[in-house]
Amino acid sequence: MKCLLLVDIxxxxxSGGNLAVPHGxxxxxxxxxLIAEGRYDLVVASQDWHPADHGSFASxxxxxxxxxxxxxxxxxxxxxxxxxxxxxxxxxxHPGLNFAGIDHVQRKGENREVDSYSAFRxxxxxxxxxLSGYLARARVGTLDICGLATDYCVKATALDAKAMMxxxxxxxxxxxxRGIDPAGVQAATAExxxxxxxxxxxxxxxxxx
Numbered sequence: 001m002k003c004l005l006l007v008d009i010x011x012x013x014x015s016g017g018n019l020a021v022p023h024g025x026x027x028x029x030x031x032x033x034l035i036a037e038g039r040y041d042l043v044v045a046s047q048d049w050h051p052a053d054h055g056s057f058a059s060x061x062x063x064x065x066x067x068x069x070x071x072x073x074x075x076x077x078x079x080x081x082x083x084x085x086x087x088x089x090x091x092x093x094h095p096g097l098n099f100a101g102i103d104h105v106q107r108k109g110e111n112r113e114v115d116s117y118s119a120f121r122x123x124x125x126x127x128x129x130x131l132s133g134y135l136a137r138a139r140v141g142t143l144d145i146c147g148l149a150t151d152y153c154v155k156a157t158a159l160d161a162k163a164m165m166x167x168x169x170x171x172x173x174x175x176x177x178r179g180i181d182p183a184g185v186q187a188a189t190a191e192x193x194x195x196x197x198x199x200x201x202x203x204x205x206x207x208x209x
Contacts, residue, residue, distance in 0.1 A: 003042040003140040005161075006031055007119060007147030007154045007177075009097050010048060012083040012090035014148075019083035021149045021178050028096045030176040030202050031146065035101040038205050042103050042138055044131070046119035046147075046157070048084035049091060049107040056115040057082045073113055075124070084109070106131045117156035120164055132164045142169045144205060145197075146176035151184030158197045171198040173205060 011017050014025040035043055050057075058066040058079035066081040084091040093099055108129050109116040116122045120131050135143065143165070145158045154177050161170045172192050179185035193199055 001041045001138055001140045002039065002142045003044060003135060003138070003144070004034055004038060004040045005119065005143060005145045005147075005157065006043070006045040006097075006102070007145060007157050008046055008048050008084075008149075009094050009147050010084055010090070011092050011094055012048065014094050017083065018081045018090050021180055024148050024178050025094060025096070027147060027176050027178055028094050030173075032096070032098045032101075034144070034146075034173070034176060034202055034205060035098050038144070038202075039208070040144075042135075042140065043101055044104045044106060044119075044135075045093065045097075045099075045102045046106045046108055046131075046153070047091065047093070048109045048116075048153075049086050050084050050109045051112050052082070052085050054082075054085075054109065054112045054115075056080050072115065073124070077115060086110075104134065106134070117153045118160040119153070119157045120160040123156075132160075135165065135168075140165075140168060142171070144171045144173055144200070146173035148178055150174075150177045150179035151181060151188040152179075154179075155188040155192060158192050159195055162195050162197055169198065170196070171200045171205075173200050173202055175201045175203075 070079045114122045
């Protein structure tokens with residue numbers, strides 16, 4: 001079973017969004033081509049889905065500004081602009097994404113007390129989203145991961161996939177992903193590779209027979 005996991009391809013992380021990743025919308029046509037031509041048995045999309053008072057938002061920390069470090073539940077936390085708030089346009093999938101081709105949506109980030117970069121579990125690793133069980137029941141053997149942003153949610157998702165799904169071939173599709181910071185993308189890619197995640201391009205995937 002071969003699965004494509006699209007990470008957080010939402011308005012909030014594309015141009016005009018509250019936490020826009022540079023050129024984030026450029027992943028949409030690549031993702032659509034993978035959905036249409038990638039020969040996947042299953043397509044899953046994660047969706048950041050925060051309450052309006054989420055503790056990772058700088059607005060919830062008096063005197064703090066977005067992109068400053070703060071604390072959340074006593075642990076260091078990057079403070080973000082309010083983004084992907086439940087029920088808002090910011091939280092919706094990018095309108096160009098082929099939503100009809102997605103089989104399952106995995107929401108994350110709903111607990112205001114902890115951030116959730118990974119589609120598999122919260123950042124403190126205390127609570128699972130249920131995605132690992134869903135993929136295990138589907139008997140997924142190859143998991144291709146891409147989306148936004150490479151240096152945060154995509155990386156965390158890929159590393160958790162390797163840690164939580166032994167025996168699954170986890171692959172990162174680089175050209176179907178974008179990151180916040182070029183140096184961060186380079187470091188994230190190296191970290192994923194070191195953990196055993198295979199680094200791929202969409203051309204590699206589409207060339208498979």
